[in-house]
Amino acid sequence: MSSHSFSERLRTHFDALCSDLLAQLRDGEEATVNLEAEETLFVRFNRNRVRQNTDVEQIGISLRLQSQGRTVDQARTLSGRLDSDRAALHALLARCRAEIAMLPDDPNQVAMHDNGSSDEAFIGKVLAAEEVVAAVVGPAEGCDLAGLYAGGVVIRANRNSKGQNHWFSTENFFLDYSIYNGPQAVKGNYAGSHWDDAQWAVNLERSKALLPLLARPTQALKPGAYRSYLAPTAFADLIGMLGWGALSAAAWKQGRSPFKKLAEKEERLSSQLCIAQNFSMGLSPRFNSQGEVSALRLPLIQDGELANLLVSARSAKEYGLLANGATEGESPRAVDVATGTLAPADVLKELGTGLYLSNLHYLNWSDPVCARVTGMTRYACFWVQGGEIVGPINDLRWDESLYSALGSKLIALSTCAQIQPAVDTYFQRALGGSRTPGALIDAFTFTL
Numbered sequence: 001m002s003s004h005s006f007s008e009r010l011r012t013h014f015d016a017l018c019s020d021l022l023a024q025l026r027d028g029e030e031a032t033v034n035l036e037a038e039e040t041l042f043v044r045f046n047r048n049r050v051r052q053n054t055d056v057e058q059i060g061i062s063l064r065l066q067s068q069g070r071t072v073d074q075a076r077t078l079s080g081r082l083d084s085d086r087a088a089l090h091a092l093l094a095r096c097r098a099e100i101a102m103l104p105d106d107p108n109q110v111a112m113h114d115n116g117s118s119d120e121a122f123i124g125k126v127l128a129a130e131e132v133v134a135a136v137v138g139p140a141e142g143c144d145l146a147g148l149y150a151g152g153v154v155i156r157a158n159r160n161s162k163g164q165n166h167w168f169s170t171e172n173f174f175l176d177y178s179i180y181n182g183p184q185a186v187k188g189n190y191a192g193s194h195w196d197d198a199q200w201a202v203n204l205e206r207s208k209a210l211l212p213l214l215a216r217p218t219q220a221l222k223p224g225a226y227r228s229y230l231a232p233t234a235f236a237d238l239i240g241m242l243g244w245g246a247l248s249a250a251a252w253k254q255g256r257s258p259f260k261k262l263a264e265k266e267e268r269l270s271s272q273l274c275i276a277q278n279f280s281m282g283l284s285p286r287f288n289s290q291g292e293v294s295a296l297r298l299p300l301i302q303d304g305e306l307a308n309l310l311v312s313a314r315s316a317k318e319y320g321l322l323a324n325g326a327t328e329g330e331s332p333r334a335v336d337v338a339t340g341t342l343a344p345a346d347v348l349k350e351l352g353t354g355l356y357l358s359n360l361h362y363l364n365w366s367d368p369v370c371a372r373v374t375g376m377t378r379y380a381c382f383w384v385q386g387g388e389i390v391g392p393i394n395d396l397r398w399d400e401s402l403y404s405a406l407g408s409k410l411i412a413l414s415t416c417a418q419i420q421p422a423v424d425t426y427f428q429r430a431l432g433g434s435r436t437p438g439a440l441i442d443a444f445t446f447t448l
Contacts (some may be wrong), residue, residue, distance in 0.1 A: 021086075024093060033061065034064075218393065219393050223448060238405065249321055337417065360376065420435070
């Protein structure tokens with residue numbers, strides 16, 4: 001079945017289920033229904049051969065029921081068959097009614113409203129099952145490639161008893177891969193909405209070009225502060241920490257936001273830094289689980305200063321703020337970091353002597369009050385001397401404050417940015433991601 005036919009069939013199915021369910025509500029009851037679905041081809045590679053392939057079609061639905069100042073949420077999977085799914089939703093509604101009768105009042109309950117309607121469909125062209133082997137394995141012949149290809153349509157939809165009606169579907173793919181040279185590896189990612197053999201070849205060649213550099217003698221470095229270039233993927237990992245409470249209005253009001261000092265103008269970041277939530281990239285729907293619609297583009301950091309925190313409707317009610325369509329978790333869903341002035345061809349020359357970091361991992365806050373983050377280097381990371389790569393490094397632990405790394409230590413951002421889509425596949429394909437340039441940072445601190 002094509003992604004288009006799956007999407008259209010599911011839209012009809014969801015409309016019928018919602019019409020039936022919402023008609024069952026009693027006086028004083030309000031309900032919101034959310035749909036999460038996908039039709040995805042997964043292909044796993046090892047040693048540049050297909051080791052596993054799976055075609056997944058799954059449909060999940062959640063119901064939020066509100067009555068007498070109380071709220072309850074329940075969720076389940078659906079079969080795609082109308083009669084059985086209608087019965088399943090009736091049972092879900094009955095379970096919600098039984099639970100809501102035992103709950104206390106919720107003083108910060110957000111009333112349901114008609115937040116309008118929206119319909120966004122991002123149509124792409126992903127590889128068909130019979131095309132994957134030739135498209136991926138062929139160009140990588142001779143490489144020890146391991147990775148995961150996932151391609152298909154992902155759907156989110158929302159309806160409520162007030163009349164709102166939202167639909168979002170996106171057809172896209174990602175190929176998250178590594179090329180090995182013995183125990184060492186170069187990590188790459190090719191993603192988009194339209195598979196292009198030429199673009200995949202360029203992406204792969206860029207990764208393959210790093211393999212001979214891994215064969216050079218490993219450089220042993222002592223702990224210290226080193227001038228460092230974070231490639232777009234590594235910088236995306238660092239920027240991803242902003243989703244761990246740094247831009248949450250609730251976290252700020254509760255005194256636990258790592259950007260509390262930024263919000264209260266006690267600190268500022270580099271004037272080069274401009275970050276927005278940008279839904280035009282098609283990485284995530286603009287509506288949240290309550291059906292509230294975010295602005296197409298919301299500035300978060302502008303010229304190094306905080307422009308907006310992410311404010312959910314619940315935080316708005318509890319703290320007297322203005323909601324801006326954030327999810328209840330108040331994390332950014334489509335981060336877009338503006339580019340700078342550093343041309344990719346000049347990266348090594350401008351780095352001079354220091355570290356070229358392709359990837360980071362195991363990130364966590366080490367001191368949230370100071371926005372200090374710790375993590376490890378990973379994959380193809382190199383020692384550079386006099387603008388030339390000398391050799392790979394052993395994995396290093398780093399510990400650095402975002403106020404420094406994104407502030408006084410930020411030398412330059414690259415002129416090119418890369419989209420890094422979410423590649424999580426726990427339970428379902430994730431939506432969201434970021435677009436980030438590379439970043440040249442002075443005296444990045446390494447501790448082990």
